[in-house]
Amino acid sequence: MTAVLKPTLARCLWVAPAFAALAILITVAARSIFGMTPVLQESTLLTVAYIAGGIGFIVGIGGFDYWFTWMKGGELDPNDHSQHGARSWGDYFKFNTDHKVIGIQYIVFTFIMFLVGGMFAEVFRSELARPGQQVLTDQQYSGLISQHGVIMIFVFMVPVFAGIGNYVIPLMIGAADMAFPRLNALSFWLLPVAAFTLLSSFMFGSFDGGWTGYPTLSEQSGYGMTLYQLGIQLAGASSIATAVNFLVTIITMRAPGMTLFRMPLLVWANLATSALVVAATPFIAGAQFMAMFDREMGTHFFTVAGGGDTLVYQHIFWFYSHPAVYIMILPGFGIISEVIATHARKPVFGYRAVAFSSAGIAILGFAVWAHHMFASGMEPWLRVPIMLSTLLIAIPTGIKIFSWLGTMWGGVLRMTTANLFAIGFIFTFVIGGLSGVMLAVVPFDVSITNSYFIVAHFHYVLFGGSIMTIYAGFYHWFPKVTGRMYNEVVGRWHFWITFVAMNITFFPMHYQGLVGMPRRVADYAPEFAWSNMVISLAAFVLGASTLIFVYNMIHSARHGKKAGANPWGGLTLEWLLSSPPPIFNFPATPRVIGGPYRYGEEGAKHAIVPEVEPATVETTV
Amino acid sequence: MSAATDHSAPQIQPYRTGLRPEILGLIIFLVSEAALFGAFFMYYANLRVLNGIVWPGEFDIPAEATSINTLILVLSSFTCEFALLSLYKRKNGAVFAWLLATFILGAIFLGLQVEEYRIVGFTPQDEATGAIFFTLTGLHGVHVFIGLVLLLLGMIRALAGRWSPERHSGLLAISIYWHFVDIVWVLLFTVVYCLPSS
Ligand code: HEM
Ligand SMILES: [Cu+2]
Numbered sequence: 043m044t045a046v047l048k049p050t051l052a053r054c055l056w057v058a059p060a061f062a063a064l065a066i067l068i069t070v071a072a073r074s075i076f077g078m079t080p081v082l083q084e085s086t087l088l089t090v091a092y093i094a095g096g097i098g099f100i101v102g103i104g105g106f107d108y109w110f111t112w113m114k115g116g117e118l119d120p121n122d123h124s125q126h127g128a129r130s131w132g133d134y135f136k137f138n139t140d141h142k143v144i145g146i147q148y149i150v151f152t153f154i155m156f157l158v159g160g161m162f163a164e165v166f167r168s169e170l171a172r173p174g175q176q177v178l179t180d181q182q183y184s185g186l187i188s189q190h191g192v193i194m195i196f197v198f199m200v201p202v203f204a205g206i207g208n209y210v211i212p213l214m215i216g217a218a219d220m221a222f223p224r225l226n227a228l229s230f231w232l233l234p235v236a237a238f239t240l241l242s243s244f245m246f247g248s249f250d251g252g253w254t255g256y257p258t259l260s261e262q263s264g265y266g267m268t269l270y271q272l273g274i275q276l277a278g279a280s281s282i283a284t285a286v287n288f289l290v291t292i293i294t295m296r297a298p299g300m301t302l303f304r305m306p307l308l309v310w311a312n313l314a315t316s317a318l319v320v321a322a323t324p325f326i327a328g329a330q331f332m333a334m335f336d337r338e339m340g341t342h343f344f345t346v347a348g349g350g351d352t353l354v355y356q357h358i359f360w361f362y363s364h365p366a367v368y369i370m371i372l373p374g375f376g377i378i379s380e381v382i383a384t385h386a387r388k389p390v391f392g393y394r395a396v397a398f399s400s401a402g403i404a405i406l407g408f409a410v411w412a413h414h415m416f417a418s419g420m421e422p423w424l425r426v427p428i429m430l431s432t433l434l435i436a437i438p439t440g441i442k443i444f445s446w447l448g449t450m451w452g453g454v455l456r457m458t459t460a461n462l463f464a465i466g467f468i469f470t471f472v473i474g475g476l477s478g479v480m481l482a483v484v485p486f487d488v489s490i491t492n493s494y495f496i497v498a499h500f501h502y503v504l505f506g507g508s509i510m511t512i513y514a515g516f517y518h519w520f521p522k523v524t525g526r527m528y529n530e531v532v533g534r535w536h537f538w539i540t541f542v543a544m545n546i547t548f549f550p551m552h553y554q555g556l557v558g559m560p561r562r563v564a565d566y567a568p569e570f571a572w573s574n575m576v577i578s579l580a581a582f583v584l585g586a587s588t589l590i591f592v593y594n595m596i597h598s599a600r601h602g603k604k605a606g607a608n609p610w611g612g613l614t615l616e617w618l619l620s621s622p623p624p625i626f627n628f629p630a631t632p633r634v635i636g637g638p639y640r641y642g643e644e645g646a647k648h649a650i651v652p653e654v655e656p657a658t659v660e661t662t663v
Numbered sequence: 664m665s666a667a668t669d670h671s672a673p674q675i676q677p678y679r680t681g682l683r684p685e686i687l688g689l690i691i692f693l694v695s696e697a698a699l700f701g702a703f704f705m706y707y708a709n710l711r712v713l714n715g716i717v718w719p720g721e722f723d724i725p726a727e728a729t730s731i732n733t734l735i736l737v738l739s740s741f742t743c744e745f746a747l748l749s750l751y752k753r754k755n756g757a758v759f760a761w762l763l764a765t766f767i768l769g770a771i772f773l774g775l776q777v778e779e780y781r782i783v784g785f786t787p788q789d790e791a792t793g794a795i796f797f798t799l800t801g802l803h804g805v806h807v808f809i810g811l812v813l814l815l816l817g818m819i820r821a822l823a824g825r826w827s828p829e830r831h832s833g834l835l836a837i838s839i840y841w842h843f844v845d846i847v848w849v850l851l852f853t854v855v856y857c858l859p860s861s
Contacts, residue, residue: 112833113816115823221684282695290688320695328702332798341787341794343706349716350791354709358702421713 049104049137061098062091085265089338092272096235104137105228126223127625137231139223141212142623144230146523148205149516151230152198155237157588159193162186164585166564171578173571175564183564185248185266189240192253192270195370196277197237199508203373204229204284206515207312209523211288213616213623214306216297216632216649221290229283236276243269252562254363257344257355261336268337271330278323281369285319288312297615297649299634304648306614306638307396311376314400318365318372318407326362329355356418360411368407371503372400374511375442378464381518382449384612385461389639391448392441399438406435416484417491425484432482439475443468458610459533463514466541470506474499477552492562495555501548513540513591520595521609525621526602532594539587546580613648614638689836693843696806700847703802707795707855718858720792722785726856732775733852736807739768740845743838746817751828758834759821765841766814773807776800796855803851806844813837 045052069090073081100106104125111118127133127140134147166186169177178186208226212219220226243249243266251260251267260267292313296305305313332343333355342348344355375396383390390396412420412428446468455461477499481487490496513536520528550573555561559570566574608617615632616623630652640646711718746761780797787797817837820826826834 113819115816115819115825117825222688282692286688286691286695289691290684293687294682294684320691321698324695324699325702325705328699328706332703332706332794335787335794335798339787341798342791343794348790348794349720350794351709351714354706357709358705361702361705 054099054102057102058095058098062095065090065094103231137227139227141208141220145205145209152202156198159190162190167578167581170574173568184250199370216615217295218627220287222287229280232280236273239269240273271334278327282323285316288316297632307379308376310397311372311400314404315372318404322362322365329358360414364411365407370508374508377511377515381460381464381514383639384610385456386450386453387641388453392445396445399441402438416487429484436479460514460517462537463510467510474502493555494551494559497561498551521605522621524599527605528598536590543580543584615649618651685832703799736772739765743841747838762818769811810841810844
């Protein structure tokens with residue numbers, strides 16, 4: 043009985059509907075008082091119910107309990123750790139303030155969303171396997187590809203990096219937790235709300251505007267489009283809150299001795315990413331607000347008949363969404379630097395250049411948005427400057443690739459699964475980068491825009507790029523998180539099947555696009571039959587390969603052999619702790635005494651943790 | 664996956680105490696707030712500069728009356744600052760009084776804005792100009808409202824005697840937020856109300 047009153051999922055089950063019902067009542071009352079007709083406007087009532095229900099869910103899980111105390115003028119104990127740490131399985135389903143617990147919550151939840159988004163892809167790939175339409179109607183097809191894109195981007199790719207960062211960053215900088223543990227938990231619990239909002243739109247026929255939701259289509263679609271706009275707002279709020287948290291944590295909570303240039307590169311990458319999130323995400327929020335007002339309140343932001351402007355949606359949308367592609371890859375770059383340095387046993391080649399290139403990408407990333415609009419009829423004078431800035435942004439990206447190659451050069455490579463994914467990543471990401479540079483060239487882009495070439499490009503950077511880095515990171519830190527080793531043989535199978543199937547799935551799309559197969563259409567000309575069949579078969583293999591990974595993770599977490607504190611011989615701080623780390627991380631304040639990648643130096647140390655090992659003579663980098 | 668050892672004396676505190684985390688966090692958050700306003704200003708600029716429409720179209724925006732309202736809001740920034748100064752001098756009664764003054768000024772501002780909505784003679788549904796006018800001022804109004812709630816909470820805590828020069832970051836945060844809302848308004852007033860159409 044008490045479970046429905048304490049902050050638990052059980053409490054959410056009644057608080058969220060109660061909030062939704064209350065909001066509907068208030069709205070109905072207000073509408074009848076102010077004489078608005080019809081009083082029972084369905085879409086308005088649904089929207090307020092969704093918003094209030096979402097807030098109710100967070101209240102139910104206990105997200106605001108602490109702040110309620112503050113608001114009442116109550117006394118707060120800054121050292122209250124009653125919600126910190128997982129002592130049993132149940133703690134993972136609660137509002138928990140421990141960054142390690144939140145990290146695992148994030149990773150597991152977003153990975154489930156990855157499987158859901160992947161399922162959608164398998165369904166529409168079976169439609170695409172043969173010409174003609176067998177499985178899906180046009181409407182269902184559009185709904186599925188849109189859900190696929192939105193789920194993958196907003197509730198998998200962006201937050202999964204927040205999850206990895208959450209687990210690893212405080213450990214890497216020698217902190218006991220994130221700067222704002224409760225805000226951290228709050229950002230996580232916003233995600234299920236966002237996912238529910240997006241997925242439940244299937245009840246209203248999903249949304250069909252692609253992941254970009256352009257007007258005028260978005261103004262005419264069914265109610266699902268409003269849920270798309272709402273869901274993105276929620277996911278965006280979650281990622282802004284996390285980014286604020288990361289920035290403050292990295293700026294104020296580094297252990298003594300950890301100067302900026304002694305920070306591991308993953309920390310640098312997260313610093314740049316978080317800055318991007320903070321400055322860019324509000325733009326997509328703004329765009330969705332306006333589009334939603336147009337739909338739900340009858341304003342004319344984007345309707346030309348009402349004096350509005352359709353194109354400006356695209357400007358505002360891409361002003362976020364181009365930086366967003368870096369939000370989805372920069373942390374991955376950081377992971378690759380960690381993995382390659384550790385497994386090649388060499389210092390990172392050009393450490394400072396890599397750190398600065400992250401910052402450079404973050405700044406330049408704001409100056410290239412309109413390369414997504416070359417074919418949109420935008421102001422012609424914008425084309426050439428944007429083309430040049432887009433070509434320019436390939437330079438800091440290239441610097442990183444040279445750094446990884448230089449780091450591996452002459453190193454004794456340990457071909458663990460983590461390292462295999464890192465090396466595979468470099469290969470596929472370069473292909474994606476090259477097609478990106480091709481797309482930056484205006485005449486080329488205009489001729490193949492909206493074709494499968496675009497689909498090939500962004501899957502090479504997102505699957506071949508981001509997802510490969512995520513797998514590399516999962517394998518690399520798996521022993522730290524669970525205290526056990528994953529199965530290396532199964533891991534290798536996973537890598538090779540994924541890598542081969544991925545290339546067979548996405549490479550032919552370049553060709554299809556060049557020959558003129560348009561994207562976002564359920565049917566195609568008969569001459570594409572053969573290539574589409576190959577792609578669909580490879581896509582099924584690709585999907586199945588994920589199950590190998592899931593099996594390996596679950597089985598090894600329970601039965602793998604014990605990992606010990608430092609199976610890879612890493613120098614960064616997280617490897618100095620037991621696996622899994624103690625609930626409050628460091629037994630005493632660690633001291634950082636040198637750079638993070640001093641591999642190959644005899645007896646070199648990055649940091650020491652008193653009580654874990656005796657202090658040694660200090661050296662400088 | 665339970666943890667191996669439990670350390671009973673945790674310190675979840677920053678090592679670099681020169682920067683107060685909550686204030687730094689607030690400032691970063693305000694950057695993101697500024698970007699949110701930026702999205703709407705971007706729309707507005709697009710409308711006026713690239714699409715070259717005559718602002719505010721056939722409508723009339725009462726710039727003179729609103730300039731008085733602007734002064735009221737600017738004044739409230741000062742009263743808010745006085746609350747903080749009184750706190751440093753440990754005058755708890757004055758803290759409450761200045762917060763109350765700020766609250767009243769803010770409430771007058773908000774009331775006059777709502778009154779303006781009633782008398783301008785167009786609605787958010789009238790043309791894109793109406794939409795962006797109401798959205799920009801409305802978004803700001805929501806921020807003023809949140810500020811008023813925060814000021815109210817600040818007063819409750821002042822009555823409960825929870826503020827002191829040693830524990831003042833909550834009040835500092837409220838005042839920084841209030842100044843931010845004020846600055847955004849001055850910008851908004853200049854661009855939306857005063858910038859003439861040529
Ligand atoms: C060398 C760096 C890159 C360059 C020069 C580049 C260039 C481009 C260009 C010009 C387009 C627009 C094509 C069109 O719509 O006509 C595009 C699309 C896209 N890019 Fe990239 N890109 C790069 C890296 C990335 C990365 C790292 C990611 C993500 C991790 C990414 C994700 C995407 C996505 C998702 C789209 C498609 C958006 C849509 O739905 O229209 N790109 N890229
Ligand atoms: Cu882009």
